[in-house]
Every structure is written in C-alpha cells, then in structure tokens.
Amino acid sequence: xxxxxxxxxxxxxxxxxxxxxxxxxxxxxxxxxxxxxxxxxxxxxxxxxxxxxxxxxxxxxxxxxxxxxxxxxxxxxxxxxxxxxxxxxxxxxxxxxxxxxxxxxxxxxxxxxxxxxxxxxxxxxxxxxxxxxxxxxxxxxxxxxxxxxxxxxxxxxxxxxxxxxxxxxxxxxxxxxxxxxxxxxxxxxxxxxxxxxxxxxxxxxxxxxxxxxxxxxxxxxxxxxxxxxxxx
Amino acid sequence: xxxxxxxxxxxxxxxxxxxxxxxxxxxxxxxxxxxxxxxxxxxxxxxxxxxxxxxxxxxxxxxxxxxxxxxxxxxxxxxxxxxxxxxxxxxxxxxxxxxxxxxxxxxxxxxxxxxxxxxxxxxxxxxxxxxxxxxxxxxxxxxxxxxxxxxxxxxxxxxxxxxxxxxxxxxxxxxxxxxxxxxxxxxxxxxxxxxxxxxxxxxxxxxxxxxxxxxxxxxxxxxxxxxxxxxx
Numbered sequence: 001x002x003x004x005x006x007x008x009x010x011x012x013x014x015x016x017x018x019x020x021x022x023x024x025x026x027x028x029x030x031x032x033x034x035x036x037x038x039x040x041x042x043x044x045x046x047x048x049x050x051x052x053x054x055x056x057x058x059x060x061x062x063x064x065x066x067x068x069x070x071x072x073x074x075x076x077x078x079x080x081x082x083x084x085x086x087x088x089x090x091x092x093x094x095x096x097x098x099x100x101x102x103x104x105x106x107x108x109x110x111x112x113x114x115x116x117x118x119x120x121x122x123x124x125x126x127x128x129x130x131x132x133x134x135x136x137x138x139x140x141x142x143x144x145x146x147x148x149x150x151x152x153x154x155x156x157x158x159x160x161x162x163x164x165x166x167x168x169x170x171x172x173x174x175x176x177x178x179x180x181x182x183x184x185x186x187x188x189x190x191x192x193x194x195x196x197x198x199x200x201x202x203x204x205x206x207x208x209x210x211x212x213x214x215x216x217x218x219x220x221x222x223x224x225x226x227x228x229x230x231x232x
Numbered sequence: 233x234x235x236x237x238x239x240x241x242x243x244x245x246x247x248x249x250x251x252x253x254x255x256x257x258x259x260x261x262x263x264x265x266x267x268x269x270x271x272x273x274x275x276x277x278x279x280x281x282x283x284x285x286x287x288x289x290x291x292x293x294x295x296x297x298x299x300x301x302x303x304x305x306x307x308x309x310x311x312x313x314x315x316x317x318x319x320x321x322x323x324x325x326x327x328x329x330x331x332x333x334x335x336x337x338x339x340x341x342x343x344x345x346x347x348x349x350x351x352x353x354x355x356x357x358x359x360x361x362x363x364x365x366x367x368x369x370x371x372x373x374x375x376x377x378x379x380x381x382x383x384x385x386x387x388x389x390x391x392x393x394x395x396x397x398x399x400x401x402x403x404x405x406x407x408x409x410x411x412x413x414x415x416x417x418x419x420x421x422x423x424x425x426x427x428x429x430x431x432x433x434x435x436x437x438x439x440x441x442x443x444x445x446x447x448x449x450x451x452x453x454x455x456x457x458x459x460x461x462x463x464x
Contacts (some may be wrong), residue, residue: 065299138387150381
C-alpha cells in the first residue's frame with residue numbers, strides 16, 4: 001500500500017474494527033497517533049485493550065476524558081438501561097438500538113479534528129462500517145461524507161488550504177472481510193474487545209449484538225475465534 | 233415573535249452575544265435549557281457570568297466539563313500563548329488569530345446535539361456572528377449550513393424524522409445591532425464578560441480584540457457601556 005499521509009490520527013476503541021483500522025492506517029501514514037476516549041462507558045476494559053493494541057502495534061496513544069456519561073441516554077453509558085442480549089434488541093420505529101450513544105461518533109470525530117489540527121495530522125481514520133452497522137445513524141457513508149464537508153471548512157487548516165481527510169477504510173467491508181484484512185496485517189485479535197457487556201476481566205458475554213456479529217465474522221472468515229468468552 | 237419550538241438548547245458562554253441569543257431563544261421556544269462548557273479557558277469568570285445570566289433570565293443551566301485544555305493550541309486555553317492586545321493580533325497567512333480554539337464550536341455543537349437528543353429539544357441556538365467574527369472559520373454562515381447538513385442525518389432523532397434545527401440568529405448582525413436587540417429584550421449587559429484576558433474579578437482589559445469590538449458596539453448603538461474595565 002502506498003503512503004498517503006505524513007501523519008494521521010486513528011480513533012482506537014479497543015475493538016476489532018478499530019484495531020484493524022489502526023493496522024491499515026500504519027500502512028498509509030508515516031506517523032500514526034492513536035486516540036481513545038474515556039467516556040464513562042460500561043465496558044471500560046476496552047481502554048486497557050486499546051492501550052495494549054497501541055503498544056503492540058508500536059504507535060503513540062492518547063486517552064481523552066469526555067463527559068458523555070453526564071449526557072446519558074444510552075445503554076452503553078447509563079446504568080439504568082440494560083444491554084440487550086440474544087438478538088432481542090428493542091429498536092423502536094427507527095431500528096436504532098438502545099446501545100446507540102447520542103452523537104458519540106460526532107463528538108469523537110470533533111475531538112480528533114481538534115487533535116489533528118494541533119498535531120498537524122492530515123487524516124483521521126475511523127473504523128465504522130456500514131454493512132454491520134446495527135442501525136447506528138453515524139456509521140453510514142453519507143454521515144462520513146457530511147462530516148468531511150464540515151471538516152473542509154471548519155478549521156484553521158482547512159481555511160489555509162489543507163483540510164483534514166476523513167478515512168473510513170472499513171466502511172464497505174463485512175466483518176469477515178475486516179478480519180481477513182487484519183489477519184493479513186498481523187493484527188492480534190485476542191487483544192481486542194467488542195462485547196457491550198464484558199465481565200471485569202474483559203471476557204465477552206457472547207450474546208450481545210456486538211458479540212454475535214464478531215462470532216459470525218470469525219466463522220465466515222474461516223479464522224479461529226480468539227475471543228475469551230465468559231464461561232457459563 | 234412567534235413560538236417556533238417546544239424546547240431548545242442555548243449555548244451560553246457568558247458573553248454579550250450568547251446572552252442576547254438566550255433572550256431571543258426565550259421568545260421562540262417554550263422551554264429553554266442553557267448550556268455552558270468548562271473547557272480550561274483562561275477566562276473562567278465567564279462561567280460565573282453565564283450562571284448569573286441564566287439565573288436572571290430564569291432558565292435552567294448545565295455546565296459540562298470538556299477537555300479542550302489537553303488539546304491545547306490556542307491562546308485561550310494554553311498558558312504559553314499570549315492574548316494579543318491593542319489590535320496587534322498575529323493572524324498569519326489565513327488571518328485567523330491565535331485566540332482561535334481548534335474545533336471549539338464544532339465540539340460544543342456536538343455536545344449540544346447530544347443534549348438536544350437526550351432532552352428532546354428541537355433546536356440549538358448559538359450566538360456566532362459573521363460580521364464581527366474576527367476571522368474564526370467556525371463562525372461563518374457556510375459553517376452553520378454544513379453543521380446543519382450533518383445534524384440532519386447524524387442522530388437517532390434525525391433518522392426518525394425530527395432533525396435538530398441549528399439557529400444562529402445573530403449571524404448577519406453587527407455588534408451594535410446585537411446590543412440594540414438585547415436592550416429591547418431587557419438583557420443586562422453588565423452581567424456579561426467578553427474580554428479574552430479579564431482580571432480575577434472579571435474586569436475587562438479593554439484592549440483585546442473582543443473588548444475592542446464590544447466597546448465599539450456600544451458606541452455605535454448609542455448605548456451606555458456597562459462594562460467594568462480594569463482601572464489603569
């Protein structure tokens with residue numbers, strides 16, 4: 001793969017998709033800065049996973065504290081809303097599950113935009129993908145296009161002729177294709193956590209939407225699933 | 233003025249523009265929620281001003297802590313960059329001053345979008361204006377248009393057919409017109425702080441770009457300037 005950027009920011013959640021995105025970004029940018037958020041998520045062991053992924057992929061890593069928990073409104077941040085299991089997700093009229101966190105990707109992208117500006121990065125990589133997107137509004141191609149349109153004029157760098165490019169390299173891939181891509185790049189998926197409701201040691205529940213998509217992805221890719229599941 | 237919205241969020245910085253915007257929003261929305269940010273700003277007395285403005289205008293008020301200081305890159309958040317005085321602003325090639333905070337309005341709008349979604353608000357008011365905008369990229373009409381385009385598809389509410397409307401009622405007004413509008417609505421400008429470099433009691437320096445625009449505004453509006461300046 002040809003190098004496209006001198007320096008890039010990568011949003012790293014600690015999950016399978018972002019770990020793969022980080023590996024792809026390393027192919028396309030000379031220097032990579034991984035960025036994670038401590039946003040009051042239930043699954044805070046994600047952050048430990050992100051640290052370990054950044055360490056093993058040998059990139060610098062920053063964790064920003066952002067106050068999404070005080071906003072509430074999601075099963076992933078509010079203790080009062082349960083994570084749906086075994087495909088019983090209550091999606092309502094819009095087919096958007098309760099695990100949707102209001103404006104989360106938008107807030108993360110904005111912080112990444114600020115960091116990119118201060119650190120002179122020319123691209124932001126994020127691991128959203130449209131096929132497996134579970135109905136989240138901020139994981140669709142048109143969402144990325146509109147954020148790009150905003151970024152094209154929102155910053156000092158943009159005005160000076162160098163807008164930040166938003167790269168979503170997984171956007172059109174299936175989970176199986178993502179896994180195959182990552183395996184080819186040497187990603188260690190045993191370090192990643194996708195579960196919405198893991199135990200304190202980071203073992204996956206195996207039953208939430210995210211676990212189900214991940215399991216199916218490994219099966220379809222023909223790759224052994226290295227996930228540590230909670231023993232039942 | 234006709235009521236347009238059941239409930240709206242208003243970004244309240246504690247300055248002259250946002251205090252006027254709050255008064256305008258109260259005319260157009262039945263319920264108003266004022267939102268301020270503690271972002272490591274030098275001029276933290278702004279937040280006390282915001283509290284007092286919300287109290288006297290009789291609206292509920294939330295302050296969110298956001299970590300812009302850890303991002304740095306601006307004279308308003310980094311102690312190492314001085315606030316320019318007496319019009320000697322170093323603007324560089326792009327005419328954007330060092331008081332520009334990377335992606336600040338974008339980050340604030342994203343949080344407002346999240347709050348609007350959780351609190352079922354149908355509009356977000358913010359007090360940006362294009363004529364006096366000092367060269368900030370995120371205070372222009374096209375910026376608001378592109379943020380609106382993003383908001384139109386970014387949230388659960390948007391997907392369900394009720395996107396949040398971004399209202400920037402001051403966008404085309406001069407500082408003098410803003411002051412006249414606020415005076416007509418009973419805004420007490422003695423409570424507001426516009427200075428980028430006030431003293432600890434909130435007295436204004438009278439010399440930074442923001443003080444100069446404000447002073448000139450009161451003069452042009454023919455309104456007595458209630459600002460408390462640092463005695464020299």
